[in-house]
Amino acid sequence: MTRAPADSTAEPYDFRAQRLFVDDALTEGAQVSLDRDRAHYVSDVIRLAVGGHLHLFNGRDGEWRAVREAGGRREVLLRCEALLRRQTPPPDLDYVFAPLKHARLDYMVQKAVEMGAGRLVPVMTRRTQATRVNTERMRANVIEAAEQCGILTPPDVLEPVTLPRWLADLPPERVLVFCDEAAPQADPLAPLRAAIAGPLAVLIGPEGGFADEERRLLATRPGAVVLSLGPRILRADTAAVAALALVEAARQAAP
Structure with a gap:
């Protein structure tokens, strides 16, 4: 038997249904006409028939069940029938990272979305390998991941900024969780449990780690939580999954 998510309405939720992100306002009876790319996806990829x-x-109006209505050969017209899940606030969690190249960046972005990041912030460090960041490609990966994993609000993708500039602009109430391969090995959940109640910024460094002056700069942040991710040196995309999993575990364990 299919069970509805905790924030759903009384309408049964079909976990097997295809999900599609749109920009249109969604209300009962609202009609949504898809652009060419999404019309192609609905007609030719998932082959959704009329009816x-x-x-x-x-990301604003919750999740709706929609039916495909009759239209032209190249037209896909959808009509909202029933509200399935009411809109909920996105997680107050910034995932901050030194950009990687190509496929590994795609993987990192997708996993950060799946693991509950509310905002993605690329920062340029001394050892960042990627000199150019395609934020439009990142946004496309965010939408795809959100469609696949049931998220209601796709995370925002910010434009790249230098690490010192980002740190200077970080609001004082947002706790910095700084993952550092040079940190002493210790229980990572203990310090997270103490910080988990408020807004967080989880920072993952570049391949090769942070430069010494960057570590010193990060260490000056009041209340910063420095984590070790274990005895092995993790690739940056693997470290993203490990760090965000620890944050989720700490939240689940919070009273």
């Missing part, structure tokens, strides 16, 4: 259903969300 078939899928789920729509836009």
Whole structure:
């Protein structure tokens, strides 16, 4: 038997349904006409017939069951029928990272979305390997991951900024969780439990780690939580999954 998520309405939730992110406002009876790329996806990739259903969300109005209505050969027109899940606030969690190249960056972005990041912030460090960041490609990966894993609000993707500039602009109430391969090995959940109640910024460094002056700069941040991710040196994309999993574990264990 299919069970609805905790924040759903009384409408049964179909976990097997295709989900599609749209920019249109979603209300009962609202009609959504898809652009060419999404019309191609619905018609030719998932082959949704007229009368078939899928789920729509836009990050503002919750998730809706929609039916495909009759239209032209190249037109896909959808109509919202029922609210399935009410909108909830996105996680107050910034995932901050030194950009990687190509496929590994795609993987990192997708996993950060799946692990509950509310905002993605690329920062340029002394040892950052990627000199150019394609934020439009990152946003496309964010949308795809959100569609696949049931997230209602796709995380925002910010434009790249230098590490010192980002740190200078970080609000004082946001706790910095700084993952450092040079940190002493200790229980990583203990310090996280103490910081988990408020807004967080989880920072993962570049391949090769942070430069000494960057470590000193980060260490001056009041209340910063320095974590070791274990005895092995992790690739940056692996470290992202490990760090965000620890944050989720700490939140689940919080009273």
